[in-house]
Amino acid sequence: MTTTDSLGGVVLAGGYSTRFGEADKAVADLAGTPMIRRVVDRLASVTDEIVVNCREDQVDAIRDALAGCEASTRIATDPVPDQGPLAGIRVGLETVDREYAAVVACDMPFVDPALFELLYDRARGRDGAVVQLEDEWYQTTQAVYRADAMADACAEALEDGDGRILAALEKLDYAVVDEDDLEGISGETFESIDTQEALREAESRLEE
Numbered sequence: 273m274t275t276t277d278s279l280g281g282v283v284l285a286g287g288y289s290t291r292f293g294e295a296d297k298a299v300a301d302l303a304g305t306p307m308i309r310r311v312v313d314r315l316a317s318v319t320d321e322i323v324v325n326c327r328e329d330q331v332d333a334i335r336d337a338l339a340g341c342e343a344s345t346r347i348a349t350d351p352v353p354d355q356g357p358l359a360g361i362r363v364g365l366e367t368v369d370r371e372y373a374a375v376v377a378c379d380m381p382f383v384d385p386a387l388f389e390l391l392y393d394r395a396r397g398r399d400g401a402v403v404q405l406e407d408e409w410y411q412t413t414q415a416v417y418r419a420d421a422m423a424d425a426c427a428e429a430l431e432d433g434d435g436r437i438l439a440a441l442e443k444l445d446y447a448v449v450d451e452d453d454l455e456g457i458s459g460e461t462f463e464s465i466d467t468q469e470a471l472r473e474a475e476s477r478l479e480e
């Protein structure tokens with residue numbers, strides 16, 4: 273089941289889901305299963321060390337959403353909320369106990385675990401591996417990082433007052449995986465559910 277003893281997982285869930293409306297998208301029901309649970313279940317096929325990063329006020333709802341999950345998860349809360357995903361990545365990576373970690377956002381319920389195997393393979397010996405799609409957008413919230421290197425890079429970027437994930441990435445020696453390397457990886461893997469409309473659309477596909 274586990275790809276390697278040196279790969280952990282971090283699920284980012286500390287955002288405010290403003291585009292989603294009142295509810296927290298992390299625990300939103302998608303065809304009978306909370307989104308975060310879908311993400312954790314998929315991650316669990318490549319690692320048995322999973323850390324969920326969120327705000328303190330989300331902990332109870334996230335624990336409920338993950339109750340009975342096969343994978344055991346630890347929750348690491350943000351010391352200061354609302355510092356952006358870079359701060360969340362830092363907290364998650366500082367908590368995980370493995371050399372590398374697959375980082376994924378809680379709103380990517382179709383994440384393909386095979387992508388993490390590919391990214392981990394490319395990341396070994398370096399500080400990480402990130403997919404760059406044709407539009408040049410780096411998929412930084414579905415990537416593999418060397419935990420200590422990326423946590424330090426996040427801390428430095430935050431100290432510099434730069435909250436962009438790319439600001440941290442630029443400090444690392446990372447492998448770029450391009451679209452041509454993604455043969456066999458689900459085309460839905462990077463789909464993120466940010467709005468109620470996207471949730472309904474995903475639900476209708478799952479129920480087909």
Ligand SMILES: Nc1nc2c(ncn2[C@@H]2O[C@H](COP(=O)(O)OP(=O)(O)OP(=O)(O)O)[C@@H](O)[C@H]2O)c(=O)[nH]1
Pocket residue numbers: 284285286287288289290291292325326327350353354355356357359360361376377378379413464466
């Ligand atoms: N820890 C932490 N995680 C965050 C923060 N902001 C965003 N994230 C996480 O980063 C991932 C990607 O962020 P977004 O898709 O923008 O999520 P969001 O900020 O909750 O949503 P919007 O408010 O609609 O932009 C999600 O998994 C969020 O939970 C933050 O301030 N702290």
